[in-house]
Amino acid sequence: MKADVPPSGPPLVELKGISKRYGDLLANDEIDLSIEPGEIHALLGENGAGKSTLVKILYGVIEPSAGEIRWEGQPITIASPVEARSLGLGMVFQHFSLFDELSVAENIAVALSDDWSLSTVRDKLGEISRTYGLALDADRAVWTLSAGERQRIEIVRCLLQNPRLLILDEPTSVLTPQEAEHLFTTLDRLSEEGCSILYISHKLEEVRRLCRRATILRAGRVVATIDPRASSAREIAALMVGNAVGDIRTDAPHHPQGETLRVSNLSMTPAGLHGQALRDINLVARAGEVVGIAGVAGNGQSELFAALSGERLADHPESIAINGKLSGAMGIDARRRLGAAFVPEERLGHAAAPTHSLSENTLISHAATEVSRSGFILMNAARRVARSIVQGFDVRTPEGDPQARKLSGGNLQKFVIGREIIRRPKLIIVDQPTWGVDAGAARLIRQALVDLAREGSAVVVISQDLDELFEVADRMAVIHQGTLSPLRPIGEWTKEAVGLEMLGVAQAQGGAHAV
Amino acid sequence: MRFELTPRTNSPTVMRIFASVAAFITAFLIAGFVIWLMGRSPIAAFDVYVLQPLSDPWSLQELLVKATPMALIAIGLSYCFRANLWNIGAEGQYVIGAVLGGWLALRTHGTDAGAWLLPLMVLLGIIGGALWGLIPAFLKTRFGVNEILTSLMLVYVAQLILDYLVRGPWRDPKGFNFPQSVTFDPSATLHPILEGGRVHYGAVFAGIAVLVTVIVLGRTLFGYRLKLTGDAPRAARFAGFNSKATTLAVFAISGGLAGLAGISEVSGQIGQLQPSISPGYGFTAITVAFLGRLNPIGILVASLVVALTFIGGESAQIMLKLPLDLTQAFQGILLLCVLAADAMVSYRIRFVTRGGGR
Numbered sequence: 001m002k003a004d005v006p007p008s009g010p011p012l013v014e015l016k017g018i019s020k021r022y023g024d025l026l027a028n029d030e031i032d033l034s035i036e037p038g039e040i041h042a043l044l045g046e047n048g049a050g051k052s053t054l055v056k057i058l059y060g061v062i063e064p065s066a067g068e069i070r071w072e073g074q075p076i077t078i079a080s081p082v083e084a085r086s087l088g089l090g091m092v093f094q095h096f097s098l099f100d101e102l103s104v105a106e107n108i109a110v111a112l113s114d115d116w117s118l119s120t121v122r123d124k125l126g127e128i129s130r131t132y133g134l135a136l137d138a139d140r141a142v143w144t145l146s147a148g149e150r151q152r153i154e155i156v157r158c159l160l161q162n163p164r165l166l167i168l169d170e171p172t173s174v175l176t177p178q179e180a181e182h183l184f185t186t187l188d189r190l191s192e193e194g195c196s197i198l199y200i201s202h203k204l205e206e207v208r209r210l211c212r213r214a215t216i217l218r219a220g221r222v223v224a225t226i227d228p229r230a231s232s233a234r235e236i237a238a239l240m241v242g243n244a245v246g247d248i249r250t251d252a253p254h255h256p257q258g259e260t261l262r263v264s265n266l267s268m269t270p271a272g273l274h275g276q277a278l279r280d281i282n283l284v285a286r287a288g289e290v291v292g293i294a295g296v297a298g299n300g301q302s303e304l305f306a307a308l309s310g311e312r313l314a315d316h317p318e319s320i321a322i323n324g325k326l327s328g329a330m331g332i333d334a335r336r337r338l339g340a341a342f343v344p345e346e347r348l349g350h351a352a353a354p355t356h357s358l359s360e361n362t363l364i365s366h367a368a369t370e371v372s373r374s375g376f377i378l379m380n381a382a383r384r385v386a387r388s389i390v391q392g393f394d395v396r397t398p399e400g401d402p403q404a405r406k407l408s409g410g411n412l413q414k415f416v417i418g419r420e421i422i423r424r425p426k427l428i429i430v431d432q433p434t435w436g437v438d439a440g441a442a443r444l445i446r447q448a449l450v451d452l453a454r455e456g457s458a459v460v461v462i463s464q465d466l467d468e469l470f471e472v473a474d475r476m477a478v479i480h481q482g483t484l485s486p487l488r489p490i491g492e493w494t495k496e497a498v499g500l501e502m503l504g505v506a507q508a509q510g511g512a513h514a515v
Numbered sequence: 516m517r518f519e520l521t522p523r524t525n526s527p528t529v530m531r532i533f534a535s536v537a538a539f540i541t542a543f544l545i546a547g548f549v550i551w552l553m554g555r556s557p558i559a560a561f562d563v564y565v566l567q568p569l570s571d572p573w574s575l576q577e578l579l580v581k582a583t584p585m586a587l588i589a590i591g592l593s594y595c596f597r598a599n600l601w602n603i604g605a606e607g608q609y610v611i612g613a614v615l616g617g618w619l620a621l622r623t624h625g626t627d628a629g630a631w632l633l634p635l636m637v638l639l640g641i642i643g644g645a646l647w648g649l650i651p652a653f654l655k656t657r658f659g660v661n662e663i664l665t666s667l668m669l670v671y672v673a674q675l676i677l678d679y680l681v682r683g684p685w686r687d688p689k690g691f692n693f694p695q696s697v698t699f700d701p702s703a704t705l706h707p708i709l710e711g712g713r714v715h716y717g718a719v720f721a722g723i724a725v726l727v728t729v730i731v732l733g734r735t736l737f738g739y740r741l742k743l744t745g746d747a748p749r750a751a752r753f754a755g756f757n758s759k760a761t762t763l764a765v766f767a768i769s770g771g772l773a774g775l776a777g778i779s780e781v782s783g784q785i786g787q788l789q790p791s792i793s794p795g796y797g798f799t800a801i802t803v804a805f806l807g808r809l810n811p812i813g814i815l816v817a818s819l820v821v822a823l824t825f826i827g828g829e830s831a832q833i834m835l836k837l838p839l840d841l842t843q844a845f846q847g848i849l850l851l852c853v854l855a856a857d858a859m860v861s862y863r864i865r866f867v868t869r870g871g872g873r
Contacts, residue, residue: 344753375737
């Protein structure tokens, strides 16, 4: 079943002049791309560059407006994901589509065609797990698994169908460095066996680790196909963003002073069935500094955010102090009035209402902004605020005052971060500031957070992106199963030490990261 | 084969208006077909249902009288429905409003009470409806009980309370054993707006409710709170809007307006308490609220349209011997047509043949 095509043969898949038009917007403009058998090919580009559109065309989700797809030299049309799968395409999406309550084997079986029984799935699962080192317990419920293990389910699900081309969309965004390395080994192995891989990522380091060829998209066009190992990360980033990427300026002298946020012995029971309890959290953020909180998803980050923002109240008022005021029992609005601002992880539905206009969305953090007076909405003021956020934070919007859902992820994130920063808060707590956001927007957001700290605010960044934390944070701690490690200056952390803390094995190894 | 709905990127206002008109025409065509199946002339039915009521002054007044309680209740319901809370017990809140306001009228019967009586009755009506509405809201916020079930079940409790009262303690001793209370004194009766006319001051209450709601929903933070709670509940919590307080508030508002409709109806229209004081206004108002797309002006128009079907239905029963149930069937057909038209404006319907993915 594995491709056994001689290197001189035609590419496994070849896209020629693929274009996709949505009204006035050309999402893909004459894209050429070819993938050889057994090749790991990177697809790089900002959000909105057209990567998802291109991949969806290849996977039969959407139909191209023009262009041709060749499979082993033969022109074909892929009308649906079912057809794509029968050709031998497998796709691992960025967001997992798994049922939390079902077991691993059940989750795999529901996605396969009817001629797979649960017991054949279980047998094959064991075989594939052994061959590729993808350890998975067939009978465990999915909600007990880490993000890395969940991703393994998605990968195994594809492998069971003997794919000849595996597409991975941002696969490492939820993994620890150790888990990511494990994934790379699996991918190398698949590639040796002749399976081609299309690897979509923003992270240049891992693209250079894995791939010999990378196609870079910008604004719907192919700007270059390069060997990522022969170019520097800076050159590649410049190709993606279109202008030279500057480093985040963090070197301005600063002297943190005054405790803006103090968290003392904060404990909380889990909110839901699969929530994570918080255990005895201690944290101080001073005016003028960025505090980073690293950790793998699901280790209590959202619970910590809810406790800090006041969406969930603490049992003891004294466990949280904002600007010196005991605020553990205060709601989110009261905390905003103390000068705090919050940006949750989910942009759509939590930070912003998808079907509401941007100006209406400014009302969501209305208490501290000037968009209402004695219960009445000042619609003109709201529009003005929305406009200054759009201008000040380079938010690219389709038209005047569009619905929040019409914005791309990166632009909406710039909007929700801008909405809080424009108020010049004394304290800002941000959960996953650049999750799924393109390089350009991520840089703007990080710079804005660092600038806010340098102006004398305290900034707390909860993030899974270690590179990001090393770039912006002055001090950092790691959260693991609801427990926070001590805060240390960023210079005292190494990636390995952080990785060990993330896995909860730091103590077991006798303080391998101790300084 | 199956079909899929994909959202349209833009749907112009012209399309929306056209869709509403098309929905009405379709509803009339379907109803006409049903009437034809029953062996009557659809054209004669259209004449009796629509044209005659609209060309007769008496019927036009009747139209306003019937539309009043439905508009009041549906306006209240729009507060709940916008926040994605499902009060379907307005009928019960209407009854309790009538009972509590009516209690004062019976209590003061024959005492020649002053001008304070009517305002106090109206106030009691609002309070009664609001309290009855707060029961499911409290059960939901305190114990997480589904408000759809409790609000509906409380309708039957309210109706049985009224039934008991008018057959027992509140029965008119001189009423030949009919289950009804004494007739309210003139001082406890909502007067007609025009001398000798049928339209009473309840219509003014409905007008005020519409105007206030236009402002509250469009211009105030409270209105935005309801919209945000309905559209993105997590974002509402993030905005600092307490969802329990929202639930209690909208149930109190919609219960209060239903109670106002109830007391207005018994004191302005019926003039006494009796076992049945509503032809299902509280339930029909749900249809009215959605026909009006939860918009106060739309609800005003929808209440008039539905009132027309009530009046037309009564005359059709007399003149064409058509069953009264046909009226309810038509209301249902109309609602379905309007909802379908709405869906077709907002979504593109795509038929997918086999092989289109699972």
